Amino acid sequence: MGMEREIKLALPASQVKAATQWFVARAGGDGQAVKLANIYFDTPELALASSKSALRLRHTPDGWLQTFKTVGEAQNGLHSRHEWEMPVAGEQLEIDALLRECDEPDAAQALRDASPGLIALFRTDFTRTLWNVELDGAVIEAAIDQGDVLADVNGDTRRSPISEIELELKSGDEAALNALAAELGKQIAGLAPDNVSKAQRGYRLRAG
Template sequence: MGMEREIKLALPANQVNAATQWFVARTGDEGRPIKLVNIYFDTPKLALASSKSALRLRHAPEGWLQTFKTVGNAKDGLHSRHEWEMPVASEKLEIDALLRECDEPRAAAALREAAPELIELFRTNFTRTLWHVELDGATIEAAIDQGDVIADVDGQHRRAPISEVELELKSGDEAALDTLAAELRRQVAGLAPDNISKAQRGYQLRAG
């Protein structure tokens, strides 16, 4: 089991270029853009959401990954949650493999119970531009995400924009996340802590 710790900041669309240029100047790197297709699953009665967890298939340049997360805690844009992630052979969930890795009993029980009824609920498709930042002995993966949440509900095609910065701690002291976020917010106007995950945005979009 891993514990994911990241700060998420809502990024105004008119400040994307400013944030990009700040990371380029900070790292000396133009950034690496990758396209990510993400498919979220739950039961028709939203059993996983009720258990405060989320299940996703992601297509990245290296192939397909499946991820199971607990919602965890979010305060002032800092998200802390349990996460289990592994490669899969194709666009198909491998639930048994996830259950073998999931060492949080309540989360595992929720996934096991939901498995027979899982359906695709929504997608998040976006381009992620990545930088690696070294700060105070910590390594942070910084990302600008630009794209959409997409859901088809009762024949209606719904879409909502994604525009955010994510700062994920890879190693070192969590305090470095706050330091980097503060540096960025001093230089890029309009950034605001965001406690809502992409999965939660998808559920909100489905609910209308």
């Protein structure tokens, strides 16, 4: 099990270029852009959402990944949550493999109970531009995400734009994560802490 710690910041569309330029200067090079297509699963009764967890299948340039997360805690844009992630053979969940790795009993039971009724609920499609930033001995993965949340409801496609920065602590002290966010906030106007995950946005979009 991993504990994911990241700061999420809502990024005004008008500031995407400025934020990109800032990261290029801060990290010393152009970021790596990758296209990510994500499918989120739950039961029609939203059993996983009720248990405060989320299940995702992601297509990356290197193949497919499945991820199971707890909602965890979010305060002032800082998200802390349990996460289990692993590669899968193709566009299909491998629930048994997740259950073997999931060492939170309540989360594992919720996934086990939901698994027979899982359906694809909504998608997030976006381009992620990545940099690795070092600060005070810590390594932070910085990302600018640009794209959409999409939900098909009764034959209609609902859409909500994604424009955000994610700063994920890969190693080192959490204080460095907060310091980088503060440094960024001084340079890019209009950034705002965002306590709502992409999964939560998808559920809200589907609910209308």
